Amino acid sequence: MLDLLRRDPVTGSYALKFGAIIALNAGVMAGLAITLPAASSSFKLGRLGSLAFLAIFTWACLSIFLTFGKAWERCRPFDMALPISGRKLWLSHILALVLSGLTFLALAWGVLEALFRALGKTPLNPAQLRQALADLVIPVSVTLILVVVLLQSIRPSLYRVRLGHYYLICWIGIASAGLGLILALAVLPPLAALAPLVIAVWLGYRTYRSVPAAFTLIPLEAYGGEAAASSVQVGAVSSQIRARAWDQAGPGATRGAGFGWFLFRLLYLKPALNTFAALFLFPIIILWGFFLSGFLSAWRDIELPQFSNVILSGYLLLSFLPTQTKRLPLIDALPVSRRLLFAFLTFPSLLALSIGCGAGRIGAIVIEKSKLLVKYQESDSEYFPPYRTKSPMIRIPGQYCEIAWDGQPPEIRSPWGESHPVYQLPLYRGSRITVYSPFSTPEGSSPQFVALQISRAIRTIYGETVPYQEILNRYLEVSDNQGVRLKQGQLSLLANYPGLKPQGEIALFPALMLMIGVTWLFMTTVYLRACRASVTDAGRVVIFSILVAVAIGSSVGQAAAMVAGVVRPDVGAAFLRILMRNMADATPGGNLAVWIVCTLVLLGAYWIAQSQFQKIEVLPGRPTR
Amino acid sequence: MKVLEFNNVHRAYKRGVDVLQGVTFCLEAGEVVGLLGKNGAGKTTLIRIAMGMIEAQQGGVRIFGLDPRKDALEVKRRVGYVSEDQILPEFLSVAEVIRIHRGLFPTWDDGLERRLRERFELSPKARIKFLSKGQARQIALLCAVAHRPELLLLDEPAGGLDPSARREFLETSIQLLNETGTTILFSSHHMTDVERMAGRIVLIHEGRLLIDDVLDDLREKYSLVLVPHGPEGRRQQLQGLKGCLSVRDQGDALHAIFAYEPGRCRSVVERELGIPNAYCASIALEDMFIELVGGRS
Numbered sequence: 001m002l003d004l005l006r007r008d009p010v011t012g013s014y015a016l017k018f019g020a021i022i023a024l025n026a027g028v029m030a031g032l033a034i035t036l037p038a039a040s041s042s043f044k045l046g047r048l049g050s051l052a053f054l055a056i057f058t059w060a061c062l063s064i065f066l067t068f069g070k071a072w073e074r075c076r077p078f079d080m081a082l083p084i085s086g087r088k089l090w091l092s093h094i095l096a097l098v099l100s101g102l103t104f105l106a107l108a109w110g111v112l113e114a115l116f117r118a119l120g121k122t123p124l125n126p127a128q129l130r131q132a133l134a135d136l137v138i139p140v141s142v143t144l145i146l147v148v149v150l151l152q153s154i155r156p157s158l159y160r161v162r163l164g165h166y167y168l169i170c171w172i173g174i175a176s177a178g179l180g181l182i183l184a185l186a187v188l189p190p191l192a193a194l195a196p197l198v199i200a201v202w203l204g205y206r207t208y209r210s211v212p213a214a215f216t217l218i219p220l221e222a223y224g225g226e227a228a229a230s231s232v233q234v235g236a237v238s239s240q241i242r243a244r245a246w247d248q249a250g251p252g253a254t255r256g257a258g259f260g261w262f263l264f265r266l267l268y269l270k271p272a273l274n275t276f277a278a279l280f281l282f283p284i285i286i287l288w289g290f291f292l293s294g295f296l297s298a299w300r301d302i303e304l305p306q307f308s309n310v311i312l313s314g315y316l317l318l319s320f321l322p323t324q325t326k327r328l329p330l331i332d333a334l335p336v337s338r339r340l341l342f343a344f345l346t347f348p349s350l351l352a353l354s355i356g357c358g359a360g361r362i363g364a365i366v367i368e369k370s371k372l373l374v375k376y377q378e379s380d381s382e383y384f385p386p387y388r389t390k391s392p393m394i395r396i397p398g399q400y401c402e403i404a405w406d407g408q409p410p411e412i413r414s415p416w417g418e419s420h421p422v423y424q425l426p427l428y429r430g431s432r433i434t435v436y437s438p439f440s441t442p443e444g445s446s447p448q449f450v451a452l453q454i455s456r457a458i459r460t461i462y463g464e465t466v467p468y469q470e471i472l473n474r475y476l477e478v479s480d481n482q483g484v485r486l487k488q489g490q491l492s493l494l495a496n497y498p499g500l501k502p503q504g505e506i507a508l509f510p511a512l513m514l515m516i517g518v519t520w521l522f523m524t525t526v527y528l529r530a531c532r533a534s535v536t537d538a539g540r541v542v543i544f545s546i547l548v549a550v551a552i553g554s555s556v557g558q559a560a561a562m563v564a565g566v567v568r569p570d571v572g573a574a575f576l577r578i579l580m581r582n583m584a585d586a587t588p589g590g591n592l593a594v595w596i597v598c599t600l601v602l603l604g605a606y607w608i609a610q611s612q613f614q615k616i617e618v619l620p621g622r623p624t625r
Numbered sequence: 626m627k628v629l630e631f632n633n634v635h636r637a638y639k640r641g642v643d644v645l646q647g648v649t650f651c652l653e654a655g656e657v658v659g660l661l662g663k664n665g666a667g668k669t670t671l672i673r674i675a676m677g678m679i680e681a682q683q684g685g686v687r688i689f690g691l692d693p694r695k696d697a698l699e700v701k702r703r704v705g706y707v708s709e710d711q712i713l714p715e716f717l718s719v720a721e722v723i724r725i726h727r728g729l730f731p732t733w734d735d736g737l738e739r740r741l742r743e744r745f746e747l748s749p750k751a752r753i754k755f756l757s758k759g760q761a762r763q764i765a766l767l768c769a770v771a772h773r774p775e776l777l778l779l780d781e782p783a784g785g786l787d788p789s790a791r792r793e794f795l796e797t798s799i800q801l802l803n804e805t806g807t808t809i810l811f812s813s814h815h816m817t818d819v820e821r822m823a824g825r826i827v828l829i830h831e832g833r834l835l836i837d838d839v840l841d842d843l844r845e846k847y848s849l850v851l852v853p854h855g856p857e858g859r860r861q862q863l864q865g866l867k868g869c870l871s872v873r874d875q876g877d878a879l880h881a882i883f884a885y886e887p888g889r890c891r892s893v894v895e896r897e898l899g900i901p902n903a904y905c906a907s908i909a910l911e912d913m914f915i916e917l918v919g920g921r922s
Contacts, residue, residue, distance in 0.1 A: 245749045246720070246742065253728035254721070262714075262725060270716045330714050333676060335701035335729050533670075533679050534638045617679045 004092035009073040050132035073160040139185030146200040153207040159215035286356035293360025314519035315551030332618040398574025409436040507591040510598035521605040531616035633684035646832040659823030660812040668812040705769030708780035720749035730772030738771040759790035779811035816911035851904040
């Protein structure tokens, strides 16, 4: 049996490496996804929330493995020629799927556990998450067994199930039910897991009995409908019928949009496995773009680390490329420009990211216009901005802060001579460069000073002057402990000054697209350098794995640096935003110039990657010579 | 006019393991050249270099005086290509495949397309993935020739086909050749096919050009000589003779191939080795291939 397990398509293909990459990715992404909402001081996941989140994450991870891990292929055609019974092959395939699935699960959960350990001081309760993980072990394992048995009960006489609509519908149904089952078992008593296990054993036994002594290559009945039948009967159809069919087909040529649709199908939708990938990846890329856009920051006042995920974003866009380059031999002998092909390889992913990011930016701008960007508040968050402060302070979007290159920010003095040191933070621990808020109100500031700073902040952000005396009288008061606080807890300036419109908005969208685009195109260029006849498939897998490792390592490294207090995501983001604002201010044309510069640089990176693409050697496989 | 030129082409897949080691030859317009060589000789690599799919590490290739890598579009519009491992998009129907090719080649000949599809009895709605290997190869050939290419590159195009499909394929190719004077370079392991189609033979062995000659001259000029085993070193003696291309020990005798006609061959062996009346005879292409590649391994 061990030999059979080793020979199984699941364990003997790229599925293992691919699954391992997925598990690592999923672990990191889930870890980040868990830790990021912790920025909100009001965020509480709770036991049910923890269970639901981890169940969804775990099942998504396993679903991807079962989708791409050759679950549909029960044995290789070569094995069919050996004196091994179909039942034995079927059983070993089930075992291989379950064992590989559990291995990936262990890997993904291991990564999660490591992240929880590393981020142990987050406002989330890691003990609760660990408990939730432990609670999910039995439900997930039982569900995995049941789902594997269900999938293997589809056309059990075939050595592989055809990846068509039938399988797709079955798979979506089984996967959805699987998630529901995990969630149900997680809240039910542990003994409830026996029921699906018994069903799995019973169904498995029934299917096992129905597996023939030897698998067949194709089903007994014809499939493929009319088209298949017409090809099978090609010789039998009379020449008149054929001529009529050709007349109906018409003399047209596929050009323009039709040819574009053909290329898109070729590269993204065919074979069916690529459709699965596209169904998974495009929504993820759109959501990821939305996440990076700053919408959540504008909506929930959470400064999410949007710039620090640039490399991970680049990898996300790159993930299509290895499968797509394998489709190129179908088209490369034809007079199709490599430039056109490269455009089809890159633009859909870039477009998906732009849609997500663009929609998020538009939403963020709309929200920012309806909210006051100057806040005077406290925070209790320790690891995510806004950080815990002893007293309320003026908070403004990062781009309105300033950079002190020598670490000596100018002193801020009021007309009546009151002066306080400004609030500044180093770019990273030990850096001389600091980012400071010119509107600091440290502890001990007088109400007049706070009002003056709010007034100055409003002038900077909105370009309007609101006299500080008015702010002092209308919005501020002295608290019991002699601090300064807001009357009724909020600055309702927008209600009293409806004409306030923010100025000096930065061109965040092109900057983000530039950073992600350049990173992604650089990774693409590196991968394409390996697309040569002298590099083996295994060599390309190694190069792709290195790129994955760099992407994941950069995210984990940044998270670790953040937890260790070496860097703060808000400071880095503010630093970049200030640079962007300064660049727009210093350039004739302002943000338009930033858009133009970003577009030109992106086009430059695109041109370099495209040049590399033009040099690749497209092969159906390494020739025998 | 030179249609295709290989000039000192080198290519290695692994450092130190050269697949092609300075191959040089050219095809004139209207020539039909058979490319021979045993498995791993470098035939596929050579044809792929001509198509611009692989780059030559040294030397160069010109098609119609153009670089197939730099002027890929211009070259591919004028070339037809069929290979054994070439696959058509499996999700398309026959009609869709043809429509795509029609859109890509400005010189597409609808009349020729109609003739071929009637000859091959192709059904427009049939999906590529449901076709037999022979049918798929027929569509590949149709797509490769219906735009009236000036150069046709065929890399073992009939490999894996049954004799009748192979014959059909060859007859179509020959017919097209006669009609249009297309230049053809094709590789094959079927010597009968080569003898039916080719006017000239290029034999590659271990990445080097071994023979480049007109087929009729090959039949007349090359001889097989059987020399009995004799004193030690006879094999080396034979190999050292001028005109000797290869020597193979076949147990009963040494089999040598000479680039001379049988009469001259006999006199050379008698004069140089002192063996009178050695068996010298013209040789069939297939035997020559076996003797040559076997005798040089």
